[in-house]
Amino acid sequence: MGWIQDIFAPEQRNWEEFYRNRWAHDKVVRTTHGVNCTGSCSWNVYVKQGIVTWEMQALDYPTFDRSIPNYEPRGCQRGISTSWYIYSPLRIKYPYMRGALLDLWREAKHQHKNDPVAAWQSITTNPDLRKRYQQARGKGGFRRVSWREAQELIAAANIYTVKKYGPDRLVGFSPIPAMSMISYAAGARFLQLMGGVALSFYDWYCDLPPASPEVWGEQTDVAESADWYHSKFVATVGSNVLMTRTPDAHFLVEARHRGAKVVVFSPDFSQTSKIADEWIPINQGSDTAFWMAVNHVILKEFHVDRQAPFFQQYLRENTDASFLVVLNQDKKGHYRPGSLLRAAQVAGTQAEEHAEWKSFVLDQSGVLRIPSGQMGHRWQKQKGQWNIKQEDARDGTPFESRLTLKDCATGTASAYFDDFSDGHTDQGRLRHVPVIEIETVDGPVLVTTVFDLQLAQHGVNRGFEGAWPAGYGDDTHPFTPTWQEQYTGIKAATVINFARQWAATAEKTNGKCSIIIGAGVNHWYHNNLIYRACINALLFCGCVGRSGGGLNHYVGQEKLAPQASWGPIAFGADWSGPPRLQNAPSFHYMHSDQWRYDRKFGEMCPVSDKHHPMAEGHTADKQALAVRCGWLPCYPQFTEHNFKLVRDAEERQLDPVDHVVSRLKDRSLKFAMEDVDNPACFPRVWYIWRGNAIQASAKGHEYFLKHYLGTHHNSIAVEQAQEDVHEVTWHDKVELGKMDLIVDVNFRMDTSALYSDIVLPTASWYEKDDLSSTDMHSFIHPLQAAVPPCWEAKSDWKIFQEIAKATSELAEKYLPHPIKDFVCSPLLHDTPGEIAQPRIRDWAKGECEAIPGKTMPNMKVVERDYTKIYQKFISLGRNFRDNGLGIHGCIYPVDDLYDQYLLDHPVEAWEGEQYPSLRQDRSVCEAILHFAAETNGELACRAYETESHKTGIDHSHLAAANRNVRYTFADLCSQPRRLLTTPFWTGITNGSRTYSAYCQNVEERIPWRTLTGRQHTYFDHEAYVAYGEHLPTFKPRADLRTTRDLDVTGAEPGSLVLNYLTPHGKWHIHSTFGDTLRMETLSRGIEPFWMNEHDAGLLGIHDNDWVEALNDHGTVVTRACVSARIPRGICFIYHATERTIGNPKSQHRGNRRGGGHNSLTRARLKPLFMIGGYAQFSYGFNYWGPQGVNRDTFVVVRKIDKPVW
């Protein structure tokens, strides 16, 4: 051993300086990454000799309780690769324009004597020239241009489009503001000041869980990850925590060591399965069946055989379970559950204000009670009754409601319960439920409780007549443990055991069971049914609104904490409004013409009542109905120019609103969504920033290429809607290439940039100031410039500021005077619009009067001055001061703070007024922090004053201790700061509490923003009844036949049909990072096609062989990753790919470059989510509306011998 010497002598080790010099650095700067990962991690960026060299996680999170693991470190393998981008060959260093367009532009400008607007007109209206640059999209040929030249063309396109078609033909897409709020606000503010359109993202990404609005009236609210540590039983459903919640996963792992049980539901052996006590390899998309059976067991054993007191009390106090439902007799004499019994139906309560929106429960002595806290109480004149105390709102009498009528029923009635298990038909069952008779103004009706209906729906027999399952082993009736086996592939015994352990844990711990749920199940067509079944397992066991309990849905970084102060800045409400906020799923389904390739939705969606107007037909027709009724937005608005409509009215001395209504009524004017292929209705100019709109999020990507861009594509699908549509206009031939101009703001050459006309270089996350928040933790983080924007890059805020400036300058000549615009907006949640439509009535069919804001959209005339866009952009307008701030209808005053702010912050002065300056990115950050209740304790106190006034309960204790807390940008830079408790969010962060959703509702008796003010297990809207989704139910995932994905492609010998899934991956956040050398190297140099070894064997495919996956929508060429981890019959391409990196040509379709993962998908909308004007089922941007689902998709896979480049 003589040769292993330890060397102590320093003089022999001078060489060690070598590595010490590498570690030395000049500066460390705190920032984060804006990438919709939900991480919002605090990072330190190291700068050496003026170059960003590497990044490491910040570790200085304040510890809020030594009994909970703390948050350090946060940050993942992807985030730590960011520095690669900054100086990489993918970096966009300069403005670029495609050569084909640049040449046309320069020539046109020359011909039109330097008149940019005339030049733009000459290019876009000439079919040959238009084709020339549109068909060049995505095919290389970029040329560097100056900022000035790019801005001039953009400004010309803006002005021309506004004049020719109207400002609502300018659209912008940027996702997830929370990840970099100021950068999002940049383009959004510019567009809204122009009168343009912001497209939604959360629903389009299919991150929005519609069950959340359904049950809670909330977009999404969930626990911060530290709260998992309090959970005693965690089920993960469609969520791969270890892989996609990388910085948070340790809380789940650590909760196990504190004695929590973890059960993972996942068809593949996922990363998270590794830490599970039990892995349930459930068949993909069949989770509803499992959880319905779980609920069958819970209801039977914990609510019927024995009544667990905590569970029953919870249901009475916090859910709609006690509410009375009217049973309507159908033609066959069976009773069908219908609406809640309304105060308007009963003589004694008919005169109540908003009696249509107040419902009844029965108390223990059999008296009808109207519990406080319902929609009617929310919007009535008398305030203070909007709370969920168990009191009769009429006189304050306390009561205890009855969950079941079993012991006081006057009889039973045979009611019909739907069963869609076969995926196509309704094989309902008749089961008796206990009823009482109520005398209404229309005669006697039978009612029962929601809870009685739930028991019957789940097949829990209490000895009533009807078709009931004989027991857990009966597989002939839905929702028994044995019934579910055929769908899930999981044994009944496993379900029963799970349900018992779950409920027993909840009972012992007062509700500390939680479900972490995500995209794996939310991306199915019937996602809401999966979620509802899971949520019910929580509600039946009292787990929501509890620390350590609840539904934790993590899909997208939707939580923008300081929304109240950010919103007006982002959407220009400090100057005017309302904004034009469009739900992207409807927009893309219609405008990218995917509806034309679609058939009636009944194939995907069996319903209970095909005669209901919302339950049958073509999705496009339902979309048309939705915009007519004001349920969903519609931008572009009309088949005509909005300015012209106002001008016409004024010329005829008519009220513009009356004029538009009458023209809509006589149908000489239509909503654009009713005629999307009319060139007058096209969206024209498209801004994309902070997102990959053309690839990563483009469900039906190839249709985007075809219909928006007018360039090459690989779709071979056949148009087939003609026979099925009746309300939207069918054009036999449509013009391809709807978009005149596509501008992409980016720091890397991703697919969207590659396919855009103009690419503008933006500052990366290490080169700008911004703010970030998330629901995964309770801090708010800064982004800071570690180095100035590299090469010619500018921050998004600066980029849009300069576009605003160029546009305003051009407006001096072309739009010199103020102009009146006409703005429609839908009936909104959290406004009186949510009690507009108790029933569906279509004015266009003469079923009701056309009344704006009631039976159709809100309508308003708005004045725009295009010469002032820039000045307004950089100035915080007076509406901000005068209107107060707030969301969810809870407004707090800030006028005094605004006045004070002018004295000690930079200002803009013009036309004799002074405004807080928004010129610098950092000034915007400061304004947001200063005026938000989450970061300014004074405003949190004010917000609770408003809330207390509405509820009649004093909530001030939640904010009192924070009254003097203020966070500035510098504070956030010095150390992470925790968000304050406010009424805009439902959790509590005071002291050492970990944030858990709905604790305020449960503890403070603040209503959920729903019909009854309680958590809903029953939805009485007529469309839900018609769909058979009024009660939780099971609708299987689509089969190949109904998806029609392979109608043309077929399944030749040598190919295999697989269900195509795109879960979130390990080596990228959406498409970001996947193209970095780090992540490419740690994966396989390509985003592979994961498949089962036996499936691969059938086609002779070996690991790493080249394969092509195809369907009618498009094609992908990649390499196989053959793994035993993937079950047979499914395949993965992890979301999301770029089609730019190492992507060969398709050998089975035209020898064109293969596509990306979204080449194989298409948008499919479930029309049920289009309803509106009805309590929680009312529109909100990214809150309500159909989603861009994509799991119900099939592909064929074929082997490729040799790639072709």
Added chain:
Amino acid sequence: MNVRAHVSMVFHLDKCIGCHTCSVACKNIWTDRPGAEYMWWNNVETKPGTGYPTRWEDQLNYKGGWELNDKRELKLRSQNKSNYFQKLFYNPNQPGLDEYYEPWTYRYSDLIDAPEGHDQPTARPISQITGEDIDIQAGPNWDDDLGGSPVYAENDPNLDVLTEDERRVLLEVEQITMMYLPRICNHCANPSCVASCPSGALYKRGEDGIVLVNQDTCRGWRACVAACPYKKVYYNWKTGKSEKCILCYPRIETGQPPACFHSCVGRIRYMGVLLYDADRVEEAMKAPEESLVESQRSVLLDPFDPAVIAGAEANGISPKFVEAAQKSPVWNYVMKWKLALPLHPEFRTLPMLYYVPPLLPVSGRAGDGIYEQNASEFFSSLDNARLPIRYLASLFSAGNEKAVHDVMKRQMAVRYYKRAQDVDDVSTEKVRAVLREAGITEQEAEEIYRMTTLAQLNDRYVMPPIQREENIAGSGCSPEMCKGSCGLGAITAPARGL
């Protein structure tokens, strides 16, 4: 007794989430440069799997580490007196580029610079070595998450201890599983790499045991690459020198954990001081395989033992190091709780990085296509764990199954103990029974729980403050001079050549 202080480590594999953040942190700082592209001083492997370089554990092929010869002498497997000189010029056991992977990049600039064409441009993969188009066939993490499992997971050398049937069923739904194995240099107390170097360029630092390759004196013979059984020394083809994990000594020297520790999002990494008896190393490494875990433990010295403290003082180890050794999380994991085990002790290098083996989900049954979970116990039962104990024993105890089983029982006991505290559904009798069976007290269970879940950075990383002024003085530059002049002057890269 010859007391030495050693920076030592524990990786808690139950907490590892397989994210590879550690790998990138290291890459960014240390190996992001020409000649080092293929080096991953820190990598994370999916097990079962073959790892990086592929099948590195197979010493029949690579001949790393030590072996006991017939005379009960420890000998390097990679070389002996007769082939020593010959192997300097050609070493058939040394991994080549095929066993690692050929590093690649893409012609990214084509996306921006491509002239207008008839189809969309794409950035093709090219070799970082040749600059030519490359057909990517391997990478440093190729079988991540069971990618290519029929090829890679089935060829894991640790599966050799299982029967054919056991191996097959490991890839079926009832039994399929995986775990993660993050790896850095083990900074062994008996390093075969150091022993193998003909130039004497490798050494252990006396004060902390960090193993380094002197970049001035390395001549690029690569004997260390062959001799290291963990394949954690790499040859830099640009500088002609070998390089390896330096345990981020510039960070440790300034009171910061190594980059991979700092960035570990699973919070699995613990670092602390161990005291060991350098005189007992050789004899301990001669133990029979089944008792190697115990004999490795026997080398470690109790930092509370007055004799050890005196021995430390006699060897010039500062009281701060001894104090740190007494608070060492590594000591607790390895010696007090006996939860952490060395990786492949049969390589006999005395690795100073220890692993807590992971709990894995319970297995199931899948008769007639319907899957049933074995529900005999509330938590996953060790008897039904998806990965056979024998497999883990092959990794962490040279086949001693009891050593692994004991660790698993202790982890489960802690869970029962904590659940009983928080949820009233485990009986006191049951808790007592599982603790007794696991051989730990309630207090130890509480301590294990706290260190496993609640430990903050300064609980996980317990190192004494390093006083550099003395070393700097010894290196020929006075601290006073250094204050004003260190860092001045041109930095020269190590030059290639003999």
